[in-house]
Amino acid sequence: MASASWNRRHVLSLADFTAAEFETVMETAVSFWQVLSRRTRKVPALQGLVVTNMFFEPSTRTRSSFELAAKRLSADVLNFAPGTSSLTKGETILDTAKTYLAMGTNLMVIRHQEAGVPGAIAAEMDRLNTGVGVLNGGDGLHAHPSQALLDLFTLGLTLDPDQPTASLIKGKKIALVGDILHSRVARSNLWCLTACGAEVHLAAPPTLLPPGFADAFITQSPIDIPRAIVQHSTLAPALEGADFVMTLRLQKERMAQHLLPSLREYHQGFGVTRDRIQSCQPTVKVLHPGPVNRGVEISSDLMDDPNLSLISDQVTSGVAVRMALLYLMGVGKKGGEGVGE
Ligand SMILES: N[C@@H](CC(=O)O)C(=O)O
Numbered sequence: 182m183a184s185a186s187w188n189r190r191h192v193l194s195l196a197d198f199t200a201a202e203f204e205t206v207m208e209t210a211v212s213f214w215q216v217l218s219r220r221t222r223k224v225p226a227l228q229g230l231v232v233t234n235m236f237f238e239p240s241t242r243t244r245s246s247f248e249l250a251a252k253r254l255s256a257d258v259l260n261f262a263p264g265t266s267s268l269t270k271g272e273t274i275l276d277t278a279k280t281y282l283a284m285g286t287n288l289m290v291i292r293h294q295e296a297g298v299p300g301a302i303a304a305e306m307d308r309l310n311t312g313v314g315v316l317n318g319g320d321g322l323h324a325h326p327s328q329a330l331l332d333l334f335t336l337g338l339t340l341d342p343d344q345p346t347a348s349l350i351k352g353k354k355i356a357l358v359g360d361i362l363h364s365r366v367a368r369s370n371l372w373c374l375t376a377c378g379a380e381v382h383l384a385a386p387p388t389l390l391p392p393g394f395a396d397a398f399i400t401q402s403p404i405d406i407p408r409a410i411v412q413h414s415t416l417a418p419a420l421e422g423a424d425f426v427m428t429l430r431l432q433k434e435r436m437a438q439h440l441l442p443s444l445r446e447y448h449q450g451f452g453v454t455r456d457r458i459q460s461c462q463p464t465v466k467v468l469h470p471g472p473v474n475r476g477v478e479i480s481s482d483l484m485d486d487p488n489l490s491l492i493s494d495q496v497t498s499g500v501a502v503r504m505a506l507l508y509l510m511g512v513g514k515k516g517g518e519g520v521g522e
């Protein structure tokens with residue numbers, strides 16, 4: 182099991198991930214991908230560890246696939262639901278996390294509507310010297326690292342189903358279309374795709390992709406590596422010759438004001454359709470992190486076309502990639518075992 186390039190306790194963002202770390206996640210995910218295709222889809226790798234899912238914001242895919250991933254690794258799983266928790270009696274988030282710590286939690290997966298909450302909990306866990314690892318399941322518009330990693334794995338599987346690696350996307354043109362401004366998926370994908378050598382083309386109306394966004398993004402990079410990002414205020418140049426098109430949901434819950442004339446007009450300008458992807462490479466595939474607003478960011482028929490859409494594949498990849506993350510972060514902790522057979 183590969184873990185040569187791994188010494189992270191927490192995964193909060195992909196901004197400082199190196200190409201070697203992306204490869205480590207991919208190699209580890211491949212091992213679990215193979216496990217998931219066997220008749221017995223479970224390994225004892227994290228037996229005795231406790232993984233706690235703390236989702237303060239709604240989720241279908243991320244929460245459930247982290248739960249399944251942890252169970253496939255034989256960890257015990259606790260699921261916290263804010264609406265029925267003692268949060269409603271005034272308990273703070275940090276005290277909630279400490280309560281789960283007292284129950285023996287080793288790994289916490291945290292989603293919150295405010296950027297920085299998983300990071301604050303990770304800092305508190307470190308301050309208390311707990312050894313607990315925190316995985317960011319999506320915080321505000323900051324980051325959604327496991328989503329970008331499963332997107333990378335899906336791209337790798339598409340390019341080489343036998344040996345999906347991160348370096349396969351080197352030199353590929355990837356269009357990222359939609360509500361870039363409010364999207365944590367866009368930000369995590371930008372760090373990931375550019376570190377692996379892809380050329381990313383952003384397309385959105387200026388209200389969702391302010392002028393200068395790409396340059397400002399690149400200057401925030403905490404590591405000194407070349408990152409290729411081009412931004413467009415119309416869809417056509419981003420799609421022209423693209424190898425992959427990633428569509429993004431309009432994050433209405435994060436729009437403080439009306440940023441679009443109407444959903445119909447948005448679809449006319451930036452909706453990804455079968456017709457519009459004619460200008461892409463003939464092998465083009467379309468992705469979307471989900472949940473999808475059918476007929477808004479992507480046409481319904483394109484979304485459902487198994488020859489063009491990777492949306493279901495992304496969900497399937499998510500389990501293997503989240504197993505890889507939990508494994509890399511959890512192995513060696515008290516109670517964890519080897520990957521076994
Ligand atoms: N599910 C993803 C994408 C989305 O909601 O549009 C997220 O939580 O960021």
Ligand SMILES: NC(=O)OP(=O)(O)O
Pocket residue numbers: 239240241242243244319328470471472
């Ligand atoms: N893609 C994603 O994070 O989906 P959920 O919000 O359903 O978890």
